[in-house]
Structures are given as C-alpha cells and as structure tokens.
Amino acid sequence: MRVGVLTGGGDCPGLNAVIRGLVRKGVQEYGYEFVGYRDGWRGPLEGDTVPLDIPAVRGILPRGGTILGSSRTNPLKEADGVRRIKENLAKHEVDALVTIGGEDTLGVAARLCDEYGISCVGVPKTIDNDLSATDYTFGFDTAVGIATEAIDRLHTTAESHMRVLVVEVMGRHAGWIALHSGLAGGANVILIPEQRFDVDQVCAWVTSRFKASYAPIVVIAEGAMPKDGEAVLKDGTLDSFGHVRLSGVGEWLAKEIESRTGKEARTTVLGHVQRGGTPSAFDRWLATRFGLHAIDAVRDGDFGKMVALQGTDIVRVPIAEATAKLKTVDPKLYEEVGVFFG
Amino acid sequence: MRVGVLTGGGDCPGLNAVIRGLVRKGVQEYGYEFVGYRDGWRGPLEGDTVPLDIPAVRGILPRGGTILGSSRTNPLKEADGVRRIKENLAKHEVDALVTIGGEDTLGVAARLCDEYGISCVGVPKTIDNDLSATDYTFGFDTAVGIATEAIDRLHTTAESHMRVLVVEVMGRHAGWIALHSGLAGGANVILIPEQRFDVDQVCAWVTSRFKASYAPIVVIAEGAMPKDGEAVLKDGTLDSFGHVRLSGVGEWLAKEIESRTGKEARTTVLGHVQRGGTPSAFDRWLATRFGLHAIDAVRDGDFGKMVALQGTDIVRVPIAEATAKLKTVDPKLYEEVGVFFG
Amino acid sequence: MRVGVLTGGGDCPGLNAVIRGLVRKGVQEYGYEFVGYRDGWRGPLEGDTVPLDIPAVRGILPRGGTILGSSRTNPLKEADGVRRIKENLAKHEVDALVTIGGEDTLGVAARLCDEYGISCVGVPKTIDNDLSATDYTFGFDTAVGIATEAIDRLHTTAESHMRVLVVEVMGRHAGWIALHSGLAGGANVILIPEQRFDVDQVCAWVTSRFKASYAPIVVIAEGAMPKDGEAVLKDGTLDSFGHVRLSGVGEWLAKEIESRTGKEARTTVLGHVQRGGTPSAFDRWLATRFGLHAIDAVRDGDFGKMVALQGTDIVRVPIAEATAKLKTVDPKLYEEVGVFFG
Amino acid sequence: MRVGVLTGGGDCPGLNAVIRGLVRKGVQEYGYEFVGYRDGWRGPLEGDTVPLDIPAVRGILPRGGTILGSSRTNPLKEADGVRRIKENLAKHEVDALVTIGGEDTLGVAARLCDEYGISCVGVPKTIDNDLSATDYTFGFDTAVGIATEAIDRLHTTAESHMRVLVVEVMGRHAGWIALHSGLAGGANVILIPEQRFDVDQVCAWVTSRFKASYAPIVVIAEGAMPKDGEAVLKDGTLDSFGHVRLSGVGEWLAKEIESRTGKEARTTVLGHVQRGGTPSAFDRWLATRFGLHAIDAVRDGDFGKMVALQGTDIVRVPIAEATAKLKTVDPKLYEEVGVFFG
Incomplete structure (x- = not known):
C-alpha cells in the first residue's frame, strides 16, 4: 500500500504532527509506503512529490507550518484537473490519499472520492475551529x-x-x-x-x-x-x-x-x-491522534471519511457532511460569556 | 441568598478563575452575596471567613493558587465536625456551599449533602485529570x-x-x-x-x-x-x-x-x-465555565451535583457517583501512543 | 526623610521593580518614608498622591505597567507649574523626588533640579534603549x-x-x-x-x-x-x-x-x-538595581544625577548630560549584523 | 583558509548561534572553508569530522544544544594526544581552530596554542557565568x-x-x-x-x-x-x-x-x-556576536585570544589569563541583594 499525503489552505500549528503520526504508524504497524505531495492539491495535479518516510518526520513534532508546503490550488477549477490527478496517482502507484485541510481542501477530497472514485481520507484543519463535526480542530x-x-x-x-x-x-x-x-x-x-x-x-x-x-x-x-x-x-x-x-x-x-x-x-x-510557531501540547496531542486514526481509516478502507474529535474520542464522519455547515458560536454561549462584559 | 465558597486539597491553576466566575455571575445576575471560607473545610469548621465580592475577584483570573487558601482538613474526622459546620453556616446565614476540590473534598461534600442536608454544589479539581465524570479537569x-x-x-x-x-x-x-x-x-x-x-x-x-x-x-x-x-x-x-x-x-x-x-x-x-503559576487559556476557559455553571446549579437548587465537561458542554452529575471511580488510562489508548516508543 | 516617586511617559516593563527596590531599601535600611505621585508630573503638579510603603510594593515585581500610573504632563508648560510643584512638595513634606522616565520626564527633572533647586534623582526609562549614558535600559x-x-x-x-x-x-x-x-x-x-x-x-x-x-x-x-x-x-x-x-x-x-x-x-x-506584561528576568534585575542605587543617591544627597548601567556596574551620571544625546545604532554595528541579510 | 570548529563541555543554549555566526561571516566575507569536529576535543583527536557550510547552519539559531556534539575528552591526558591532533589538523588542511568551551576546553586550547603552536581562537561558554574576563557568557x-x-x-x-x-x-x-x-x-x-x-x-x-x-x-x-x-x-x-x-x-x-x-x-x-532548549534573545545576540568576532580574530591571525563582552563591546583577551580566575559573586553585590531577604 502506498499512501499520498497533502496539506492545503492556510498553515496551522499541528500539521507536522499529523504527518508524523500518519507516517510513524503507517510504516511501523502496517508496512505502508508514503508519497508526500507538495503545496496542497498542486502536488498531485502537477506530480510534484517529496520523499516521506520515518527519517523525514523526525523532529518535526514541535515545528509549526508544514514540511509539505501548502497552497490554495483547486484542481476542480483546473482544465483536466481530475484526469491529471488520477494519472499522477497512478504513476506514483498511490492507492489512497490523506488530505489535511479546511473546507476547501476537504470539499475537493469529498468530490474526488464520491464522484471520481479516488480513495480519500480527510483530516480537518482550521485554526478558526469552525467545523461542525469536531469538538476542536488543532491549531485553535x-x-x-x-x-x-x-x-x-x-x-x-x-x-x-x-x-x-x-x-x-x-x-x-x-x-x-x-x-x-x-x-x-x-x-x-x-x-x-x-x-x-x-x-x-x-x-x-x-x-x-x-x-x-x-x-x-x-x-x-x-x-x-x-x-x-x-x-x-x-x-x-x-x-x-x-x-x-x-x-x-x-x-x-x-x-x-x-x-x-x-x-x-x-x-x-x-x-x-x-x-x-510551535503548537501547544493540546494541539500536538490532538493532531498526532488525528494522524494515527486517519491511517487506521486507510487500513480499514473507510474512504470518504474524516477524523473528528468527540469528547476525548477520535471518530470518523463523512467528509461531505462534516464540511457542509460552519460551526458558529451559539448565542447561548455568547450570552453566558457576556456576564464579564463592562 | 448567601453562598459559601471553599477550595480544598492541592492547589491547581484555575481555582481563582472558578471563584471569579461564581462571584461575577452570582452577584450580577442573581443578586447573591458570598462568603469565602479560608483553607478548605477548615474555614466552615472554625468559622474562618474572608470577604468575597466583585472587587475581591478583580484581577485574579490569570493568577495561580487560590485566594481562599487550601488545606486537607477533613471535618468528618473531627469531633463534632458536622455540627460545627452547620452552626457556622447558620451563623453566617449561608444557604448553599460551593466546594471546589478533589476526591476528598468532594467526598465530604457528597456526604454532608446526602446525609446531613447541607446544600452543596461541587466543582471538580484534580491536576491529575483522574475523575471519571468529566472529560477534563482544569489545571491538567x-x-x-x-x-x-x-x-x-x-x-x-x-x-x-x-x-x-x-x-x-x-x-x-x-x-x-x-x-x-x-x-x-x-x-x-x-x-x-x-x-x-x-x-x-x-x-x-x-x-x-x-x-x-x-x-x-x-x-x-x-x-x-x-x-x-x-x-x-x-x-x-x-x-x-x-x-x-x-x-x-x-x-x-x-x-x-x-x-x-x-x-x-x-x-x-x-x-x-x-x-x-498562571493557568493556560484552556484552563481559564474551563474553570470559568465551571464557576458560571456551578452558580446556576445553586440557583436551580440542584444540590448534591457536580459540574463536569462532556465534549464542549458543561453538565451536572451526582457528586457521589462522580467521585466513586478513578479515571485511569485506557490500555487501548496507551497502546495507541506506544507506536512512538523506541 | 520623605521621598516622592513618580513615573512618566510610556509604560515599560520594570517600572514596578524600580519602585519596589526604592521602597524596600529606603524603608528598611534608611528608615525613609515615601509618597507616591500619580500619573507622572501631574501628581506633584496637582498634589495627587498614593500611599507608598512596603505593603504597597508587595507582589509587584513581576507585574508590567506602573502602580503609580503615568502621563505626558509637562509642568514646565503649565502656568505656574514650578510654583505649584514646590508648594505640593512642601505640603507633603517631601525632601527629594525620584523621577523615573524618559527624555521628557528626566529633562524636566534636570531643569527643576538645576534651575529651581528641587532635589531630584533620575532613573532612566526608555523601551527603545536610546539613552547614551547607559548600556541598557529596562524594558528593552x-x-x-x-x-x-x-x-x-x-x-x-x-x-x-x-x-x-x-x-x-x-x-x-x-x-x-x-x-x-x-x-x-x-x-x-x-x-x-x-x-x-x-x-x-x-x-x-x-x-x-x-x-x-x-x-x-x-x-x-x-x-x-x-x-x-x-x-x-x-x-x-x-x-x-x-x-x-x-x-x-x-x-x-x-x-x-x-x-x-x-x-x-x-x-x-x-x-x-x-x-x-511581565518583565524578563534581565529587566527585573536591572530595574531593581536601578531602584536600589537611586535611593542610595538620595541618601548621599547626590541630586541632579541619574543611575545608569555600565558593564555590570550601576553608576551615576548628570541627568542633563545623560538625556542630551540620543543613542543610535552605530553604522559599524549595523554593518556587522548585515552579514545575515539576504 | 580552512577553519576547524569544536564545542566542548556541558551544553549551553547559544552554541549553535556561535557556530552559525562563524560560518556565515567566514564563508561570505572571507571565503573560508570550515571543518566541524565532533564531540569536543575527541573530534580532532580521532579525526572525526562533520561537514560545516552555510546549508549546515541554516535554521540552527533558535535551537539549543550543539550540532557538533560535545564531550569532556581532554587530549592532554591522552597518550600522544597533541601529536594526533596535529596530524589530523594537517590531514584536514585546517589552518586554525575555533574552540568553544569552558575552563577545561579553553585551558587545553591555551596550552595547544602557547606550547605547541596550534592556531587557536577561543569562545567562552559557561552557563554559570563564572568567567572573569567577560561581563556575561551566553546561556546564562x-x-x-x-x-x-x-x-x-x-x-x-x-x-x-x-x-x-x-x-x-x-x-x-x-x-x-x-x-x-x-x-x-x-x-x-x-x-x-x-x-x-x-x-x-x-x-x-x-x-x-x-x-x-x-x-x-x-x-x-x-x-x-x-x-x-x-x-x-x-x-x-x-x-x-x-x-x-x-x-x-x-x-x-x-x-x-x-x-x-x-x-x-x-x-x-x-x-x-x-x-x-531555545536560547533567549539576549543569548542569541551575544553568541552570534561572539561567532562574528571570533572569525575576525582568525582573519587577523590573533591567536591565543578569546572573545569577551565588556559593556556592549566584544573585545579580545588572552585565553590563558581569561580562564585563570573564577568570577564569583562580589560580597558587596550579595549584600545589596540582601535587602530583599526575610
């Protein structure tokens, strides 16, 4: 099994922790190989890869940013985008793709998976914490x-x-x-x-x-x-x-x-x-667990899913649903906090 | 309504945030008065109080420790302990007691409430995060x-x-x-x-x-x-x-x-x-919300309960149940983390 | 001996450490009394004071800002400013004034001392570190x-x-x-x-x-x-x-x-x-020593002087000279650092 | 010109900043080549080297520890130590050696330079700040x-x-x-x-x-x-x-x-x-400047010298003198601080 990994959208402390979690468990427990795609969807679109193995993820846990780079490239807006991605995945013998990103990046993953049969697993990333399916996102x-x-x-x-x-x-x-x-x-x-x-x-x-x-x-x-x-x-x-x-x-x-x-x-x-900069301990914990559970979803062939935090458990939810609705602040919670105003 | 407050056991970043949350909401929204008891159960046992109003809780949010002091005094092991507490509460015209503490402090609160009819609400405090009823405790x-x-x-x-x-x-x-x-x-x-x-x-x-x-x-x-x-x-x-x-x-x-x-x-x-030292932002958020919800429990007359975090919600659980079982690390979680050993 | 203290100009981490150093040594070693003036020169100008004794300076070492408040009031631009200051100092029985501030505040102190005979000692404060007489200023x-x-x-x-x-x-x-x-x-x-x-x-x-x-x-x-x-x-x-x-x-x-x-x-x-916010350990050290040495200058009757850091020693220099020239970055030093450009 | 570099003794935040300063200036301004010696004096003794060029020093400024490793090996206590060092330096075509270390490491450098004609420049390193020739050492x-x-x-x-x-x-x-x-x-x-x-x-x-x-x-x-x-x-x-x-x-x-x-x-x-861990801004500044000035000493052929901080200037002092006397706390300074006791 060869697994592609990409990070899209704005950077966020904890991206490297996810990547490390994926690779450590994938290589050690399941014997997988990994292909890093550079700069979000631009990577598989243009076939731009970086080596991704255990030495590559050493020491990256406390580092902010993403060793894979990021971009806002949307392959669905590119001429022939889906075909080119499929060709590159085939060329690199990639069987499944772990996409780490926000609404836009994951929205593409959902469509590639549901409409074009590309095996995708999602990891949510938004520093704004505004994804409805998960209690928290790392970086927040x-x-x-x-x-x-x-x-x-x-x-x-x-x-x-x-x-x-x-x-x-x-x-x-x-x-x-x-x-x-x-x-x-x-x-x-x-x-x-x-x-x-x-x-x-x-x-x-x-x-x-x-x-x-x-x-x-x-x-x-x-x-x-x-x-x-x-x-x-x-x-x-x-x-x-x-x-x-x-x-x-x-x-x-x-x-x-x-x-x-x-x-x-x-x-x-x-x-x-x-x-x-360096992620907080909470974000390192959450991001690492997201990585560990995302590779488990790959192993289970449970594609079209996204990992999410519910309470202290990591669960899987359909990407399409998870990204459909923004999680905004409940008026009741805002009122609760309002006791400190003035 | 007059509400007594005490903090027992080892100190923990966030205790002051709880106290501030209680007092701000209690005074502003419900018009309550507060009595601070010094050094955990020693306070109501010996009638040792400190003034507790809005000026007293200004500026304490980022400060570690507890402005009320703490101790490991157990009134159930003192001769006549319960009677003395009842007398002092009556003397101070205290209608309800918010007890912030760990297993020991809350265990006393549960018994005083269930067996002796003292109106107690609990706020869990353990830096070790080992309380089964709540996803997290502040300080951890x-x-x-x-x-x-x-x-x-x-x-x-x-x-x-x-x-x-x-x-x-x-x-x-x-x-x-x-x-x-x-x-x-x-x-x-x-x-x-x-x-x-x-x-x-x-x-x-x-x-x-x-x-x-x-x-x-x-x-x-x-x-x-x-x-x-x-x-x-x-x-x-x-x-x-x-x-x-x-x-x-x-x-x-x-x-x-x-x-x-x-x-x-x-x-x-x-x-x-x-x-x-100063609590993390997470702990200030959690502790403050515990304070806000504990005073709501007092207002609701919902005694014998403890506030707890479940997901992103603050809920109420019976103190007696909540403190009955230690929350230890699940072997599966330990195994999950074990991929990084060696 | 009664000593007035004021802080003028922009705030700077370490101001409270200076005040604490002054008061601790002044009271304990020399038996002095202190008068805190509020909001820089506005304090002695308008006779606005705060109590300043050992309890007042407890716990302020790690706190940013200034417990005395600050302003940019310039008494030399006020009608009758010098006379009003003299009257208030006499009324409060203040024998000497420790002025903590930057160019403007200290410039006033120099003139009040040299031209009007008011006994001033200066403590330099500029977060920009641009005072020529001292190696470093606190806050920087x-x-x-x-x-x-x-x-x-x-x-x-x-x-x-x-x-x-x-x-x-x-x-x-x-x-x-x-x-x-x-x-x-x-x-x-x-x-x-x-x-x-x-x-x-x-x-x-x-x-x-x-x-x-x-x-x-x-x-x-x-x-x-x-x-x-x-x-x-x-x-x-x-x-x-x-x-x-x-x-x-x-x-x-x-x-x-x-x-x-x-x-x-x-x-x-x-x-x-x-x-x-809280001053760094370096700034707490420097500011505290400035306070200790400024009160020594008062005791020595060495007025019109400012404390300054030279190497690891605290020395005294004439205020007027010390504030006359901005300490800018030496072109050679800038060139030295330039090796890292590009 | 080829310059060897080694770090000896206990680790200290700022060692990497010195190395980066040396290499950046040496390569860019003077066109030097560098040889990194591994683990203090063990490196030249056993001929154990690591590549040291501009890519090797990228990103190391904020990192604690030393990319060269360290040890307490003393070549003067090894059979034939001096001869083996000379042979290795000759073999690697190293013309000068920058030794970064404390009393022990620099003491060896002083003797190798003075008695055996090896061209050494020293950079002082002691987290305890107890070297008499310099106002401060980095790491402190x-x-x-x-x-x-x-x-x-x-x-x-x-x-x-x-x-x-x-x-x-x-x-x-x-x-x-x-x-x-x-x-x-x-x-x-x-x-x-x-x-x-x-x-x-x-x-x-x-x-x-x-x-x-x-x-x-x-x-x-x-x-x-x-x-x-x-x-x-x-x-x-x-x-x-x-x-x-x-x-x-x-x-x-x-x-x-x-x-x-x-x-x-x-x-x-x-x-x-x-x-x-990561050095403070002060230590990064000081260590970097030590590196820049040490390579200047190499260029000037000013061997047997150590860089030191005096006020805000970096100066050179003879290694032998600089390491001869421990800088202890002056009783007067201890007394000054004593006002806060009790």
Whole structure:
C-alpha cells in the first residue's frame, strides 16, 4: 500500500504532527509506503512529490507550518484537473490519499472520492475551529494561547495609561478565537461575527469599566461588524463567502470609541503571529491522534471519511457532511460569556 | 441568598478563575452575596471567613493558587465536625456551599449533602485529570504544557551529550500527565502507573533509539512501578490508597538504565513547578465555565451535583457517583501512543 | 526623610521593580518614608498622591505597567507649574523626588533640579534603549524577547506559503529593538531609522532568499524610511522631533515588495504588545538595581544625577548630560549584523 | 583558509548561534572553508569530522544544544594526544581552530596554542557565568529566565498552602544563577556557594516572612554550603575542584527548615531543564556576536585570544589569563541583594 499525503489552505500549528503520526504508524504497524505531495492539491495535479518516510518526520513534532508546503490550488477549477490527478496517482502507484485541510481542501477530497472514485481520507484543519463535526480542530488552542498572552500583556499598558485597547484577532466567519481568548484574557468586551455589535453599547461598557477605575480591553474578531449599516456600505467589501466585511474593523472601532467617549483608544492587530510557531501540547496531542486514526481509516478502507474529535474520542464522519455547515458560536454561549462584559 | 465558597486539597491553576466566575455571575445576575471560607473545610469548621465580592475577584483570573487558601482538613474526622459546620453556616446565614476540590473534598461534600442536608454544589479539581465524570479537569492542561516545555528543552541537552534523560512528572494513580506530555514532547518511552513496566523493555527502547543516532527521553509518572517485585519490596512504601509506591522512581530507573545499557542517564523531577503559576487559556476557559455553571446549579437548587465537561458542554452529575471511580488510562489508548516508543 | 516617586511617559516593563527596590531599601535600611505621585508630573503638579510603603510594593515585581500610573504632563508648560510643584512638595513634606522616565520626564527633572533647586534623582526609562549614558535600559530586553518570539513564529508561516513577512517593531528614532530582535529571530533584512533603506536592495535580498528555497522575514523599525523621497513627501508626516515619518511603513514596504518582486507579502505590526506584561528576568534585575542605587543617591544627597548601567556596574551620571544625546545604532554595528541579510 | 570548529563541555543554549555566526561571516566575507569536529576535543583527536557550510547552519539559531556534539575528552591526558591532533589538523588542511568551551576546553586550547603552536581562537561558554574576563557568557540569561519562571510559578503554590519552597538551581562554584533568578523571582532567601549560610538565619527569615502572612521561597545554588561543619563531614563529597560539596543541598535544607521551624517545606531541583532548549534573545545576540568576532580574530591571525563582552563591546583577551580566575559573586553585590531577604 502506498499512501499520498497533502496539506492545503492556510498553515496551522499541528500539521507536522499529523504527518508524523500518519507516517510513524503507517510504516511501523502496517508496512505502508508514503508519497508526500507538495503545496496542497498542486502536488498531485502537477506530480510534484517529496520523499516521506520515518527519517523525514523526525523532529518535526514541535515545528509549526508544514514540511509539505501548502497552497490554495483547486484542481476542480483546473482544465483536466481530475484526469491529471488520477494519472499522477497512478504513476506514483498511490492507492489512497490523506488530505489535511479546511473546507476547501476537504470539499475537493469529498468530490474526488464520491464522484471520481479516488480513495480519500480527510483530516480537518482550521485554526478558526469552525467545523461542525469536531469538538476542536488543532491549531485553535495554540492561536487562543497566543492571543491570550497578548491580552495579558496589554492589560498592564491599558491600566498604566487609562486607555482603551482594542485587540483584533482572527475569525472571519466564526468568533471562537475571540470568545476563548477574550474570556481567558479577561477582556471587558468581546465582539464576534455571529452577532452585529452596537457601538453605543460597546461605549457604555467601556465607560462603565473606567468608572470602576480600570482600563478596558476590547477583543474583536476580524469578521465582526457593527449594526450601523452606513459605515459598512462605505468601507466594507464582499469577501469570498459573499459576506460584507469591514476591513480593519479594530482600527475603525477604536476611532469610534475615541470620538464617542473622549477616551484614548489604541488598536493591536495580532495577525499571522497567531498561526505560526510551535503548537501547544493540546494541539500536538490532538493532531498526532488525528494522524494515527486517519491511517487506521486507510487500513480499514473507510474512504470518504474524516477524523473528528468527540469528547476525548477520535471518530470518523463523512467528509461531505462534516464540511457542509460552519460551526458558529451559539448565542447561548455568547450570552453566558457576556456576564464579564463592562 | 448567601453562598459559601471553599477550595480544598492541592492547589491547581484555575481555582481563582472558578471563584471569579461564581462571584461575577452570582452577584450580577442573581443578586447573591458570598462568603469565602479560608483553607478548605477548615474555614466552615472554625468559622474562618474572608470577604468575597466583585472587587475581591478583580484581577485574579490569570493568577495561580487560590485566594481562599487550601488545606486537607477533613471535618468528618473531627469531633463534632458536622455540627460545627452547620452552626457556622447558620451563623453566617449561608444557604448553599460551593466546594471546589478533589476526591476528598468532594467526598465530604457528597456526604454532608446526602446525609446531613447541607446544600452543596461541587466543582471538580484534580491536576491529575483522574475523575471519571468529566472529560477534563482544569489545571491538567497547564501541567501538561509545563511538562511538555521541559521535555522540549531536555531534547537538546540529551542530543548534545548522547545521554538518556528520565523525566519524572506528576501522577500517582493515573498516567494522564505522563501520557499527554510524553506524546506532545516526543518522548521515546512513557511509563504510567496503570501498567507495570519491564526495565529490560525500557532498556531495549533506549538502545534502539541510540542506534538511530538519537538520544532517548523517558517520561515516567511518579506512581509508575517496575514489574520487578523485589525492588519494590525493598524501596517501596504504601501510600494513602494502600498502593505500593517506589519513592523517586525516576532516579531509580535512571540508575537501572545506566547499569544495564552502559549509557549515561540523568533524571529531572519536575515537581511543584507543574501545579503553580498562571493557568493556560484552556484552563481559564474551563474553570470559568465551571464557576458560571456551578452558580446556576445553586440557583436551580440542584444540590448534591457536580459540574463536569462532556465534549464542549458543561453538565451536572451526582457528586457521589462522580467521585466513586478513578479515571485511569485506557490500555487501548496507551497502546495507541506506544507506536512512538523506541 | 520623605521621598516622592513618580513615573512618566510610556509604560515599560520594570517600572514596578524600580519602585519596589526604592521602597524596600529606603524603608528598611534608611528608615525613609515615601509618597507616591500619580500619573507622572501631574501628581506633584496637582498634589495627587498614593500611599507608598512596603505593603504597597508587595507582589509587584513581576507585574508590567506602573502602580503609580503615568502621563505626558509637562509642568514646565503649565502656568505656574514650578510654583505649584514646590508648594505640593512642601505640603507633603517631601525632601527629594525620584523621577523615573524618559527624555521628557528626566529633562524636566534636570531643569527643576538645576534651575529651581528641587532635589531630584533620575532613573532612566526608555523601551527603545536610546539613552547614551547607559548600556541598557529596562524594558528593552522584554520588548526584544517578545518581538523575537513573534519572528520565530512567523518563520513557519512564511515557509509554508513561501511568502515575504514584514514585521514592524517599535523604534521611532533608534533601531535597537529591530536590530536585536531581527538578529535573534534570524531575519533576512533589518531596517532601522538610522539608515534610509533602498527598496530595490531590500527586494534583491528577498529574491535571493527565495532562490535558496527559504521565505524571507523583513524586520523594520516603525521609524525606518526609504531613500525614495517622493513616497515620503506624499505619505509622511512630521513627528514631534521634526523628523519626517512614514506612517505604517511596514505595510507600505510590503506593498512595494509585492509589486516589485511579484511575491506575496504580509505585514505584522507588533504594537503595544511589546511594552506590556511581565518583565524578563534581565529587566527585573536591572530595574531593581536601578531602584536600589537611586535611593542610595538620595541618601548621599547626590541630586541632579541619574543611575545608569555600565558593564555590570550601576553608576551615576548628570541627568542633563545623560538625556542630551540620543543613542543610535552605530553604522559599524549595523554593518556587522548585515552579514545575515539576504 | 580552512577553519576547524569544536564545542566542548556541558551544553549551553547559544552554541549553535556561535557556530552559525562563524560560518556565515567566514564563508561570505572571507571565503573560508570550515571543518566541524565532533564531540569536543575527541573530534580532532580521532579525526572525526562533520561537514560545516552555510546549508549546515541554516535554521540552527533558535535551537539549543550543539550540532557538533560535545564531550569532556581532554587530549592532554591522552597518550600522544597533541601529536594526533596535529596530524589530523594537517590531514584536514585546517589552518586554525575555533574552540568553544569552558575552563577545561579553553585551558587545553591555551596550552595547544602557547606550547605547541596550534592556531587557536577561543569562545567562552559557561552557563554559570563564572568567567572573569567577560561581563556575561551566553546561556546564562536563558538559564536565569527558566529559573525565574519556575520561581514565579512556585509562589502561588507556596501561598496556597503556606509552605516553604526550596528551589535548587545550578551553580557549583559561583552563585550567579541563584542570585539573578532569586532576585528576579522575588525569593525571600538566596544562598550561594561564595558564602556559607547559617541555617538559623535562614529559619529566621522564613519565620519573619510567615509573620507577614506570606509564604517564603528559598533559592539555593547547588554548591551552597551550611556553616555547620558536621553535616558537611557526614554527607559531603569532594568535587573535581577539591571543594567539599553537599549533594542534594536543597533537600537537606528543606528538612532542616521543617525540623527547626515546624513549617512544611518542599524542594524543587530544576536540573538539566535550565541548560536546554531555545536560547533567549539576549543569548542569541551575544553568541552570534561572539561567532562574528571570533572569525575576525582568525582573519587577523590573533591567536591565543578569546572573545569577551565588556559593556556592549566584544573585545579580545588572552585565553590563558581569561580562564585563570573564577568570577564569583562580589560580597558587596550579595549584600545589596540582601535587602530583599526575610
């Protein structure tokens, strides 16, 4: 048995841990051989491979990024894409393909498997934690940890100058990073894409915080939007989901707060720092187990499935279903956390 | 409504987050008053209280330890213990008691509630993660993170000198910390209390690692035991569970490895560092939610219950059941991780 | 003897360590009393004080920010400023004033001491490390550590996507943070305010890095400027030093690199995260020793002096001289580091 | 010109940064070739080499340990050692040798250079910071940072249980790590090898700390010794310097404190964790600059010299002098820090 492996979409701490898990168990327990495909779907499309064996995965567990490289290439949008992939898999004698990626990458895998008979197993990867079939995705815990440490640091600078500090974190369509890091960091306001925010309400929280002689921290997901439609029409853009987005929403909000409350406000945009570097212990554990269970699915011939975390168990779910629905923040959970606002 | 709060047993990162969650929601949403009891069960036993209101819980979220102090006092072993507790609760006009603690502390709460009619709600606390009713307990993720970072560091020193490094981590009766940190840290051998280890097998793994030109890291839980009974009889002691324990098992194993393989071996005992300091973002999230849900249980009059994590939900389970059985490492999970040994 | 203490200007990890050092030694060894002034020069100007004794400084060593608060109030620009300060010092029976701050704060202290006879001792504080009389200032090491960790993380994301990552760090007039964190983080280009950069040269380094199959990291100080004058004239502004500055120079450079090399480029602006949170061990050591030596200067009646680090010794230098000249990066040192560019 | 490089003695974060600095500048600026010798003096003694060029040093800056390996082999104690080294250097066409190491390694380099005409340049390496010719050695800042973070964590566990926590850190003959981490961590007692301690005085400090309602942290260097001679005679051993040492002095002291004060005491021995893992930004900066300046010394033909830090400058000093005298903690500095005891 020869197994191809690829990683697609944005990078995420834990990708290398998945790859290591796959290869260690595949080689040692099942005697499989592996073919690494470079840069996501571009690899099998163009026949671009890298050697993938036990020496290749030594020492990669604590390293961020992906030793296979990544891209957003979509073979279904390429002329002859499916045929070329089939030819290359045949040429490399690859019997099954483990695809590690988000909605886009896995969506392709689901179609290649269901419609074109390519044997695919999926491993979910989204730093935003917004996949409905799994309790958590790897990379999310690392991102939350980095954002929380940043918020911890910003508290002292906010207090020393009695300023508002607005922290913009990742999350275009789901507010999980904002919600977790905002709660863990003791933020006074948390704004998420799932619920349009009222700037006046935010200013009221900010002001009440100052009255208690503390300086407020506002955590805002990059995809959060104000209720006020006009601002949106003027500055917003349509993203790939057809959603209106306000570019630089953190900066925009800081200016609004300044002008409405008269308090100084500063913005910090955490950006790519959240998705790089060594994975947390939690993410190494989760990603490694995803790798171990994905190769078991290959051995079982259980294709078209994706590994997922439910409680403390790794289970398998159909890729197509798993990627069909975004997991957004439940309004009840947001309300639960709201007790700390203001 | 006046609610008493106490923290018992060993300290654990996240205790303050629980207390803050209880008080913030209790005061703001339900208009409750709080009484902090000092040093676990000693507080209600001796009537020793501290003020507990919103100012008292400001800024404590990122702090380790417990602002209430802790102890191992067991009021059921004190003359007249129950009567004295009842008197003090009455004197302080306390209607319900939130008890945050491990098996011992919660066991007392269960009996006080079930047998003596004191209204108790439990919040589980064990850094060892060995409580069967909950997927995780807070503090565990922090401990695993600290141990993993230490193992990361030890790799380089092992490689530079081609030595064996034995790392002893917490875990008297359950190997969760060893298993998670050992996997996350890329250890070559992980030894847990649930399965007696064979020193010759350990030496075989160590030797095979050297053959691949790498230096081995052995992670061992403090409660792990060799199969070899004689060593145990000579050096072991009986702990409070009536289990035989080998004091300093890491040091003992390092010496055995040296004498059997001829390779230099060094031991690091992580000790109390694992349970102190600021909680991880995961633990702050979990502990805060435990606090929020525990006060909801008080409001619902749902006494004799303990909050627990199942998947991503916080649920309530009977305290008595929850503490009846130790959650140990499933042999299948240990076998799953075993692919990385050697 | 009663000693007033104030902290002025931007916050900086280590301020609390200085305050603790002053108070512990002043009270215990010399029997002094202390008066804390709130928010920099605003405190003595308006007579706004906080109690400052041994209990007040307990536990503040690891905390960022300043328990005294800070501001940029300049009493020399206030009507009657000097008279009001003198009156308040007399009213509070303050015999000497320890002023902890940067150029502005210490410049005021120098004039109040030299021209108006107020007994001042200075402690230098600038996160940018740009004071000529001292080898290092506290807060700088913490900022460099935070920036280095961020660069470490960005490497993996750059490699995974073969993108250019531009990291903008603090440093308006001196490139110390960029130079140290860029070197420590293994950046491929480091741009500092002291030397105008040539965008084509930067692009050549970026391109050569890609040729070696690695993705480049460009570290740029916020005050760095391109040689190309037109861009500056169009987008730049004059700062308080009368220097032309290009707001958002990191973002600007990323766009230039994209358009000239055809490679994707992303920007991360570290911002306030660099100056908040717990100080590094180095900064705690340095700041504490500054505090201990500043109170010795008070005891010696050695006013108009500032404590400074030379090698491993703490010495005293005249405040006026110490703040007269900015310590910028020596061209030779920049050239030394340049061996790692490209 | 061909340059040999070796690293000897205990590992130390920053060794790889030195090697990278040497090679990058040597190859790029001077066109040199390099020969890596494996495992300290064993390499040139046995002719055991590894390739050392620019690809070999890519990515090693943030990694602890040494890519060259290390050992304590002393060629002057080997039969024919000098002749064999000379033969191997000739065979590999090595013109100069850069030796990175502590007292022992550099002592050999000094003699080989001065007595046998081998062209050596030294780079000092001691995690204990106990070399008199340089303000700091790399690795020390990393060790202090790790120890400080551990002490930070132990505070909360000490407070929660009102226990004494004794932390044993590295430092056999010099107390620098204990002094810096103890001060930075807010320890209440710091004990160093330079000054025998009085257990009763330690107990008095411990007791006074409890009276202020805080729990004490005692930081002790592994080489610290009590005044009480009898204990020493019973448990102590002679180390390689001929000094009496008390093995496990932290554990010993904890027991003494328990029996004399009646308070619970616990010990944490930080051990090898202090010397492994990624170097701090400070150490990467210092080590890199040592590498850059050492290769300049080779180019200048300035043999028998060692690079050293004086203030912010890298200078050259004769190896023989530099290693002749241990840099111990000045009693005045210890007294300065003593204001925080108790």
